Amino acid sequence: MAVLLVNDLSLYEYRGPFDVAKIYLAIGNVERAYALYSDVKKKAPQYIDDVSTENGVQWNDVFEQAYDDYKNSPLTLHDTRIKDLKLLVYRSVLDGKPREGSADEAELNYLAGLAQQPGVKRIAEIGFNAGMSSYAFLYANPDATVVSFDLGEYDYGPPAKDIIDEEFPGRHELIFGDSTKTVLEYHAAHPEEKFDLIFIDGGHDYETARADIRNMRKLAAENAIVVTDDLTPWLAWGEGPHRAWTEAIEWGVIEQDEIVKDGEVVDEIHPPGDRIYARGRYAK
Template sequence: MQGSRPCCLTSRTMSSRERTTTPSGTRVRRSIRTMSSIAASMFLLPAKTVIAEEQCVQKNWWEISSMENAESLALMFDRESRRYFVYREGHITSSRKALSMYFEIARAPFVKNICEIGFNAGHSTSIFLNANPNARVWSFDLGQFDYTIRQGDLARELFPDRFHLTLGPSQESVEEFHRLYPDITCDVISVDGDHSTEGTYTDLVNMRKMATCRNWVLMDDAGWNSTNTAWQKAKDDGIITQMECFVDMAPVPNYQFMDFPDNRSWCVGFFNVEGCPRWFDEDKNPNEPVTRVRPIEYEL
């Protein structure tokens, strides 16, 4: 990791000795002045300044928020996970459109805590951490793969004090975490864990308990029948309000023909939190009885 180096300059007033020294270092002979002339010079003569170096921290590239850096960081996490030569799952860098939306939602000025179910190798986590330097990320993962713990260590190394990983079944660990730390609330919630209908629905129910009033929810793989059904049930039960669901048509448009399509698909919405202001009248609820994912055409 790169170290910090001096990068700031500040000015200071020169001492009287410095002001009366020639470039060669020889003091200029001065006649004795009266107290009145000295007092006058204090108010009339502008003070000369010199530039002095002051130590300050220069950020590393992965700490500087930008789409380019976020994508590069996610790809670095992907390369690191390949060291273990084990089964690897899909990740967000397969769709630049999904990456862009996750990045933009995470960087909102009110976002202080981002909570995600499904750390895996840390691809989405790296996007969140780069997108918002002021936010902390709280991840929950089953921990079924060897690389998950090591990737978590990497995230902590690169972003000290901003990343926390809890291992275990999210249906249990999220509730236990909320019981132990009730003051930690979530402004952005990402659900990408258990992909069964029951597991996804339980994750949505549990994460709503930690959501702030001005929250955003992202759910991955909305094109899968199981997760799509869970999202729809959460809408029907008044747990969540849907904004939109998308599917990236790259690399091939097979999402409508398979239970588990390769296309990157996701939903965006927000939790309806008890005690929070309603954003719309009940008779204008935008939720529909079916969750459809809107195709985004692939651009070369």
């Protein structure tokens, strides 16, 4: 049986220690949530496995990722409302709803650094999700504006958009729909609009990833920076983006400048690795 503090006793009597941990996670008290979770994991690890199987949620991964984000978050982003965007995702998971993976702290800081490059004013991204990359862009560069294309399949998208608008009024536009169509529609409606930084983190199937890379070329300014995420072909969600990016290089569409694996610059893409993204430019 888990040993809880006095303040937890009333909740424990009704919900049990692990449910209390989930409550703390849902209200954003990650440190307290992780302490309770760790106590349950130490004394009854099988219980967490059983609950994960029953709910279809990998609770070990949820708590470990939440605590890792909390512990390692740099001050520049930790003290912003990035934590509120993450909380939207955690609450969705607690409600048993699907979610999409988001950029980690290293990637958010990498993207923020690109947003601060000289000449970057207009930024476009495919894949808004919970708005964390949009937040990083807008927070890092007060003069930048962002247009996001997103399928809009997760319920935390609209409230995430509300947070972005509260923090950066008038600087963000969110377009819901299939990016293989909406990007071309946007270009047709704004033929002169060009972007200095493009972040592609959308559909993971090959056809969508290929279309996103090629279609965003129409919106790219001269020498625009292009970043594509999820280049991990040994993981199911990375096969399509990796193939599309590699072919774009081979076919002369993209000139690659840099590869980043788990926060470190590397020379080539190879396993192991959980998160790989690459930076380049559209060939002239």
